[in-house]
Amino acid sequence: MNAVTVTPDDVLLKVDHLSMKFGGLMAINDFSFEAKRGDITALIGPNGAGKTTVFNCITGFYKPTMGMITLNQKSGKQFLLERLPDFRITREAKVARTFQNIRLFSGLTVLENLLVAQHNKLMRASGFTVLGLLGVGKYRAEAKNAIELARFWLEKADLVDRADDPAGDLPYGAQRRLEIARAMCTGPELLCLDEPAAGLNPRESLVLNEFLRSIRKDADTSILLIEHDMSVVMEISDHVVVLEYGQKIADGTPDEVKNDPRVIAAYLGVEDEEVEEVIAEVEHLQEGEHR
Numbered sequence: 001m002n003a004v005t006v007t008p009d010d011v012l013l014k015v016d017h018l019s020m021k022f023g024g025l026m027a028i029n030d031f032s033f034e035a036k037r038g039d040i041t042a043l044i045g046p047n048g049a050g051k052t053t054v055f056n057c058i059t060g061f062y063k064p065t066m067g068m069i070t071l072n073q074k075s076g077k078q079f080l081l082e083r084l085p086d087f088r089i090t091r092e093a094k095v096a097r098t099f100q101n102i103r104l105f106s107g108l109t110v111l112e113n114l115l116v117a118q119h120n121k122l123m124r125a126s127g128f129t130v131l132g133l134l135g136v137g138k139y140r141a142e143a144k145n146a147i148e149l150a151r152f153w154l155e156k157a158d159l160v161d162r163a164d165d166p167a168g169d170l171p172y173g174a175q176r177r178l179e180i181a182r183a184m185c186t187g188p189e190l191l192c193l194d195e196p197a198a199g200l201n202p203r204e205s206l207v208l209n210e211f212l213r214s215i216r217k218d219a220d221t222s223i224l225l226i227e228h229d230m231s232v233v234m235e236i237s238d239h240v241v242v243l244e245y246g247q248k249i250a251d252g253t254p255d256e257v258k259n260d261p262r263v264i265a266a267y268l269g270v271e272d273e274e275v276e277e278v279i280a281e282v283e284h285l286q287e288g289e290h291r
């Protein structure tokens with residue numbers, strides 16, 4: 001049994017001394033951070049820093065070499081994610097995710113994609129019997145709820161007009177929003193998005209920003225996102241955590257992180273021995289700005 005009842009607090013996700021080793025490669029090295037309930041938290045860092053590996057540990061795709069990942073639900077239930085198989089992380093701990101590459105059912109319609117996401121809930125309501133499926137008892141009510149929920153997310157994702165079109169026919173930005181809407185149909189407390197703005201044009205990025213803000217505001221779902229597009233990160237995040245070579249190098253508000261010389265150095269790709277020099281240069285420039 002991995003769920004225990006504790007007092008709910010502000011910390012939704014707590015990653016504690018996480019390490020992940022692939023053979024001789026230490027992809028994540030003693031990494032800790034917290035994501036607060038109701039926040040949009042961004043995990044950023046240069047290519048290969050370990051961001052997706054952290055996501056894979058949180059969502060149960062990888063079992064970490066060391067460390068603890070704790071999820072505190074609103075109800076007070078606490079889950080130790082590193083001990084749960086991935087399907088229980090989705091179903092019981094209520095963590096949903098999207099991937100770097102879009103994974104929709106492209107031959108199904110937009111609406112069908114949102115209904116498929118609720119398959120587990122519907123099957124449970126059917127009692128796994130033919131009578132249940134034929135509409136006796138709880139199933140009929142649940143089927144109605146499923147359609148209402150799908151409709152709600154169609155509207156939020158601005159996809160009502162495309163409800164009956166095959167998902168594969170949608171423009172790229174709309175497919176991204178559909179993927180997020182599909183994840184939302186599972187009723188997550190934590191939504192993990194792996195590069196949601198990848199491949200979007202500036203207009204699609206703006207629509208995505210609005211959509212993510214509305215999820216935080218209206219759905220009571222907290223968001224953890226990996227993103228390279230700084231216009232998205234700086235615009236919508238409450239909290240930014242920066243990884244480099246599997247280790248945390250900064251953790252704070254978007255403004256704090258943006259001006260952190262270590263982060264600037266990491267993104268410029270300077271060698272370790274040059275970091276001090278870059279830090280001195282950035283600090284010098286910042287002093288100049290404040291004068």
Ligand SMILES: Nc1ncnc2c1ncn2[C@@H]1O[C@H](COP(=O)(O)OP(=O)(O)OP(=O)(O)O)[C@@H](O)[C@H]1O
Binds near residue numbers: 025051054
């Ligand atoms: N399954 C795996 N087996 C071996 N090495 C892996 C595996 N997954 C990731 N790695 C390695 O771990 C390191 C971190 O990779 P990861 O994909 O987590 O980085 P990232 O920050 O998400 O990169 P990007 O921004 O390019 O997506 C890399 O050196 C990568 O090659």
